[in-house]
Amino acid sequence: MKQRKLTPRFIIILIILLVTGYYLYPTFRFNKLNRDEEKIAHQISERMGVPYSYVIENIYKDESILRDKLDTLKNISDEDKKAALELLNQAQGDLREKVLRARKRAIKRGLDLQGGMHLVLEVDLVQLMRNLARQRDARLEGILAKIDAELIRDPQADFDEVVVRHFNEENLKLSQYFGEAGESNATVLAYMSKQADDAINRSLEILRNRIDQFGVSEPSIQKQGSRRILLELPGIEDPSRARDLIGRTALLEFKLVTEPEKAQQFLTDLDKLFAARTTEVDTTEKGDEFQVFDEESAAASDTGDTGAAQPAEENEDILDLSAELVDTGAAAVEDTSAELFKSEAAPFTSLLRGFRGDIAVPSENVSKVRAMLADPEVEKILPDGTQVLWSAKPEIAGDGNEYYLLYLVKRDPELTGSALSDARVDISSGGNRPGSAGQPIISLTLNRTGARKFARVTGANIKKRLAIVLDDKIYMAPVIRSKIPNGRAIIEGSASVEEANDIAIVLRAGALPTSVIIEEERTVGPSLGRDSIRKGTTSAIAGMILVVIFMVVYYGASGLIANVALLMNILLIFGGLAFFGAMGIGATLSLPGIAGIILTIGMAVDANVLIFERIREELDTGKTVWHAISAGYDRAFTTILDANVTTLIAALVLLQFGSGPIKGFAVTLAIGIVSSLFTAIIVTRLIFDYITSRRTLTRLSI
Structure with missing residues (x-):
């Protein structure tokens, strides 16, 4: 009878492991394909004699770019052309589809692990008001300066309320400077709010266009509150380049150069102007x-x-x-x-x-x-x-x-x-x-x-x-x-190529409707990201080894069962990250997330420690091994559930209201709590039941 009860649980665990493997496979696949992609890009660069960065920039942007370029190259051999064409066919054929599919479903790493920039931008609505004003004078500039100062002090302040209050303090109607003359404050505010929303939305779109063309893989561009934009740009190696790209206004003009005679006369007039002021020169x-x-x-x-x-x-x-x-x-x-x-x-x-x-x-x-050209007389x-x-x-x-x-x-x-x-x-x-x-x-x-x-x-x-x-x-x-x-x-x-590409990006994307201010910036270099992964992985492995040794030394063979559950728990955490990432929920592995995994390792065996101590107590009362195991799990279940549910509630609160590193920690902690409950209670119990169903035990190594 016991054997029949084991079968459904074995099937459930097997299905969970298969699903976990299904969602983890794209991550391993993507890492391999990414290495293959880089290798082929290097080979194309060498065969065509063009920079590697140019190949990476254009290999997936438009299939015709590199092929057209290959046709125009005169200084490479026919053998190199043929080899380059074969490599392009390989890279832009099945490999392209495989990389894109695997990337979409692979575990997404946070900025602190792969390097990149975290930016919080604020759209300068005060500058937008200057742009919308029909006329500007010292009084308007004074009011705008006060509005700007208050918004800096209180970023969460309601923009419309601040504007109306400061204009009322000056006994001015908004229509004196904005909208149509004689309009009510409500009408002008509606017009300005529409312009502000439009400016923010246009800024979002333009920034998205610029970042997409910048070549950032899976950037995050979100509206935050009423005036702010959150940017997360993974893989950025040159923060100053990205910062310049985001803020540039890009006014492109074609202007005729004046005739040489006119320029020559202007130089002569300049000499006369400045010579007249110099008493030493006759x-x-x-x-x-x-x-x-x-x-x-x-x-x-x-x-x-x-x-x-x-x-x-x-x-x-x-x-x-x-x-x-x-x-x-x-x-x-x-x-x-x-x-x-x-x-x-x-x-x-x-x-x-x-x-x-x-x-x-x-x-x-x-x-x-x-300085001389800035002279008003010029x-x-x-x-x-x-x-x-x-x-x-x-x-x-x-x-x-x-x-x-x-x-x-x-x-x-x-x-x-x-x-x-x-x-x-x-x-x-x-x-x-x-x-x-x-x-x-x-x-x-x-x-x-x-x-x-x-x-x-x-x-x-x-x-x-x-x-x-x-x-x-x-x-x-x-x-x-x-x-x-x-x-x-x-x-x-x-x-x-980078300089040319930056200019081309700005020309394509156009100008921002108003300036954006960088309120917050965090940058992690790729080398630091790799170092974080190495140290985080080392910490997790070291912690797991110590826990494994402790469980075996203190609980004997039962400790080995707990260690099997621990390994499965870690596998399920990564599977959960891959699953939620594939579902578009936004689960990302970050450095705080690794800390959450390490914490979960301790919490996972903590549940088994409670169970094993209960089993010891039951054995001390003279119960058989099977009955002691059953009673130990039953008596420890409520305590384990209460402890994990309260921790899960805290993790969900952090997940809902936290951001950045806090959210990364909450994601892995929440997944880890659920998976540790499953492995500590279901998996270890199944292993004990399987062992006791095969033969009758008179003593238990615990």
């Missing part, structure tokens, strides 16, 4: 006036003799923003050198150099030049409708020094980022610039409206320069050689 006795653009340069510009660069061989209609860069004057020095201006006496131009026909500022003079002598912009990054001359370029451009853009439909990173095959082969480039594609405007602008300004301006920094200023009808362009000059 401006009437200056030497030759410095010129960036001489008569030959102007003639070249007029006749269109701007160099011999040819259109890119991939597509003659593509505007190659680097290939089109040409010397605009005979006064320009060689590409790898910088030339000292001739006039040492001129207060402004003596700080400048000539570089490829452009105005260059040595890095040591940048602060002086910026604005008065600027040619109408123009502005001065700096290059985004320095140029390295033949002498090894860094030089920043200055441009005089038209203030109003010809096109903006709204005309852009796509921007992606590619690797240059060289084209008409063999030296650029293998370098990262950004391929721009304009939408239909933008393409029409671009065609009109390029057609009307042939032989003029068009500056590519991102956030008031000029990245390129190529010469327009011909009308570009199809709205495609290339930006070269990025120092790395």
Whole structure:
């Protein structure tokens, strides 16, 4: 009869173990496939001669990117091309599907184990109010400053209540600055609330787009409260890069560079302005006036003799923003050198150099030049409708020094980022610039409206320069050689694939509707994450070994039964994490979670200690082994259940109201409590019943 009662319990435990194995298998599978994926990516990188990071970035983004690139490569052998194609077929075929399926169902690790960033961002609603205001004055700025100060002191304060109270204190209606004149506070508040919600939702979407394109695996982006956004970015190795990517506004503009004569006259006027303030310098006795653009340069510009660069061989209609860069004057020095201006006496131009026909500022003079250009009088002598912009990054001359370029451009853009439909990173095959082969480039594609405007602008300004301006920094200023009808362009000059990819991401995702403030930031490096895993695993194994030894020494053969249940308990905990993760509930293994597992190890054998002590008491009364075991389990059950239920309640409270590390601890603790109850009471009892059903025991090792 006892044997028949064992069968259902054996079946139940077997089913539970099979289900556990089913949910744990993808984790082991994913780790193996991930290693295979990295190995293939390295092989593709070596065969194609492109950076490994470029392969990882594009291997799953679009199957055609690497294949198209392979077709354009001229400097690799047919054998390498064939091998690379086979590897691509392997990586983008079954392996891709297997990796994605396994990743989705594998145990998810927290930031503290795999490395990454935890960010809490707050959408700056006060700045949004400034943007929405019809007019700004000192009184409004004072009110907004008070609102901002109160929100900083009390982040949980209701935004609408704070705004209304401060405006009432000043006896002002909101409609004086916001909405339509004469509207009630309620109407204006409804309008502002709608704009605030829209700003937060747009910020969420834009941040999600940027992070997704950043290549983060399984990021967490959630709205927290009314003004905050929670970001968890696993696997981030460069926090400053991610921080910059999140906060950038990305205003893309295409602006025409003014004529050389106008720029030359502006430099002359600047010298006159600052020379008039310098009593030591007699401006009437200056030497030759410095010129960036001489008569030959102007003639070249007029006749269109701007160099011999040819259109890119991939597509003659593509505007190659680097290939089109040409010397605009005979006064320009060689590409790898910088030339000292001739006039040492001129207060402004003596700080400048000539570089490829452009105005260059040595890095040591940048602060002086910026201060001079910030002079209010400079604005008065600027040619109408123009502005001065700096290059985004320095140029390295033949002498090894860094030089920043200055441009005089038209203030109003010809096109903006709204005309852009796509921007992606590619690797240059060289084209008409063999030296650029293998370098990262950004391929721009304009939408239909933008393409029409671009065609009109390029057609009307042939032989003029068009500056590519991102956030008031000029990245390129190529010469327009011909009308570009199809709205495609290339930006070269990025120092790395990562830099090019960051620019492309921001261009694609667009601008944030208002600024975001980083309220909280925690960063864990990958090496620290691996170290955490190693130390956590070592602690768990050491604790388990000590518990196993103690149970065997103190309880003999019965201790071995408890140890079997302990091992099964750990297996069930990981199976539970995999199950809830696959169900989308969000169970994640973190460092506090490992602490929860270690705690559960002690709690699991604690239940068996209570049971074994009860069995000893029953044996001391003279009962048989079978009856002592039965009575021991019955008498200990209530105590064990009460202790574990109270702990489970605490774990559920932490799970509901905790966040971050606290939640990770609560998840594993809750799963561990349930599994330890099952293994300590059901599994060990089944083993005892099985042993006693096989033969009659006169004594028990306990």
